Amino acid sequence: MIHNGSDALVVDPGQASPVIQALQQLGLKLRAILVTHRHPDHTAGIDELKSILTGPIYGPDSLTSAGIDHPVKEGDQIAVGPLTFDVWQTPGHTQEHLSFVCYKFLAKNIEAPLVFCGDTLFSAGCGRLFDGHPESLLNSLERLAQLPEQTKICPAHEYTLSNLAFAEAVEPGNSALSTYRQHCLNLRGRNMPTLPTTLSIERQINPFLRSTEPDVISAAREHGATDEQLLAVFTALRAWKNIF
Ligand SMILES: [Zn+2]
Incomplete structure (x- = not known):
């Protein structure tokens, strides 16, 4: 959820009750919902939220049955209050997975864009392949990775610690990883989220954005990568993570 003190925007409401509770606590009106993809842990709260929603529900056009009333696609722009996505x-x-890239506030470009990337990119990890292909996921991640360093990345799940355990298995010699893991352990110990993250952090710690690093390549080669090419390394990493 993001809000300005009076109006709120919610992304991927897998449940309604935490959203309703936050809206009530902060005295906010729900102005829009953005949906990245079809999985129930991103959509199951939509129905109940409709009764208090005063604006559109944006998402992939294949999801009208899940409640999307404003289907959007690649290249579209969405204006929600002062924000443009x-x-x-x-x-x-x-x-059908979409990401929403917010780069404008009150029609002015902001220095650090904000990205809601659903289950595409996680902190220190990336989404599983359901009906997509490794090459598609790799291309999507590479596209996200081209955003500015300070881009705030808002994944849909707090999987950071378990992803970091995998990242350390891939790159045991990456000192940025152990430092960041300690930072995240401290946050989680205080019941705080590790998210959002930034692209600059992810470039240092996320093995799925580091498939050209020699240590990542050699670890992937030991886990089934058929050659040292980017796609082979990435595909092997993703398969390894599934059984990690
Ligand atoms: Zn999903």
Whole structure:
């Protein structure tokens, strides 16, 4: 959820009750819902939220049955209050997956864009392949990774610690990883989220954005990568993570 003190925008409401509770506590009106993809842990709260929603529900056009009343696609722009989002198709986790890239506030470009990337990119990890292909997911991640360093990345799940355990298995010699893991352990110990993250952090710690690093390549080669090419390394990492 993001809000300005009176109006709120919610992304991927898998449940309604935490959203309703937060809206009530902070005295907010729900102005829009953005949905990245079809999985129930991103959509199951939509129905109940409709009764208090005063604006549109944006999402992939294949999801009108899940309650999307404003289907959007690659290249569309969405204005929610003072914010403007670009709609990016970021397939891989699922084919219809969208990401929402906010780069304008009150019609002015902001220095650090804000990205809601659903289950495409996680902190220190990436989404599983459901009906997407490794190449699609890799392309989606590479596209996200081209945003500015300070871009705030808002994934849909707090999987950071378990992802970091995998990242350390891939790159045991990466000192940025152990430092960041300690930072995240401290946060989680105080019941605080590790998210949002930034692209600059992810470039240092996320093995799925580091498939050209020699240590990542050699770890992937030991886990089934058929060659040292980017796609082979990435595909092997993603398969390894599934059984990690
Ligand atoms: Zn999902």
